[in-house]
Amino acid sequence: MKLALVVLNYNDADNTLKILGNVADYSVFDKVIVVDNASNDDSKIRLKSFCEKRDKIFFVENQENKGYGAGNNVGIFVAKKLGMDLALIANPDTDFEERVIKVVKSVMVKNYNISICAPLVETNDVYGSRENVLKGASCWPMRDFMHSLVENGPICRRLFTKALHYDRNFYNAKIRKVGAVLGALLMVRVEDFLRVSGYDENMFLYGEEDLLSKKMADIGKKTVVVTGYKYKHIHSASIKKSLKSLYSRQKIREESTMYFYKNYLKINLLQQIFAKVFFAFVRLEVIIFGLM
Structure with missing residues (x-):
């Protein structure tokens, strides 16, 4: 099976050029596709100049930024x-070894019922521990409306961590089926990705990984993590370059989340009102405590 690397850039040429340089000698990729948003x-x-000199890399220039x-x-x-x-979707602020990608590819090749696969994010904390989860989990269960809402509240997330994430024993197996994986780096089966119409472009940023995994599950396909292999992620480094304010990032998160609730979880009017009130308190948390 042929594998492409897809890197999306927005005002982050430094990190994008860094990842392109890191993978320059990776034979695991048949093509590298750079999309400037x-x-x-x-x-x-800068990116066009770099890509034009390399036959393996394809540069695509979007005329409008419609989101991640x-x-x-x-x-x-x-x-x-x-x-x-197959395609590996990787944020510019990720760093990974070729051997890790080869293992992830092997899992996809051997298991046609898997449509999304990812390694774990490298961390000094025990996977499934509260410290690990709060810094940014590699994966999490598929959540209903209330569990998802609680996860979106900075304080609630800290109070109900155990109810929202896998515990440390979950990561003992080599391959685990999960609800969703972190969108920073994941491999997708191109045929299935297009079959479910890919990411919903009405969600500008945040929450896309939950929806993509849900759409895959709806057609009987799995999302998994390979627990013995890891990659590095400078959490939200690319996002913070374009959206420096916690408050502005929170507003976009709310818009995407509400769209997901209304259109995919089909919440009723009362639930919509409850969610809006909840997010009003979340904004106060962001302003007062600087939490996300």
Whole structure:
């Protein structure tokens, strides 16, 4: 099976060029696709110049920034046109070894019922521990409305960690079926990704991984993690470059989350009102305590 690397850039040429340099000699990738999401700095010039000198790399320039999902959808469409079977979607602020990607690819090749697969994020904490979860979990269970809402509250998340995440014993197995994986780095089966219409482009940022895994589950396909292999992620480094304010990031998170609740979890009017009130308190938490 042929594998492509898809990297989405927005005003982050430094990190994007770094990841391209890191994978330059990785034979595991048949193609590398760089999508610039209408950057308004010098990213397009720098990336286009770099990519034009390398036959393996394809540079795509979006004329409008419609968000994370829309940008990566373009990358997967290009991967399909290039004859790719699998695609590794990787944020510019990730770092991974070739051997890790080879293992993830092997899992996908051997298990046709798996449509999303990822390694774990490297951490000094025990997986499933409260410290690990609060810093940013690698994966989590599929959540209903109330569990998802609680996870979106900075204080609630800290109070009900055990009810929202897998415990440390969960990670003893080599491969684990999960509800969703962190969107920073995940391998997808191109055919299935396109079958479910990829990311919903009405969600600009945040929550896309939950929805994508839900859509895969709806067609009988699994999302899994490979527990013995890890990658590095400078959490939200790319996002923070374009959205420096915690409050602005929280507003976008709310919009995407509410869209997911209304259109996919089909919450009723009373639940919508409850969620809006809940998010009003979350904004206060963000302002007062600086929590996310």
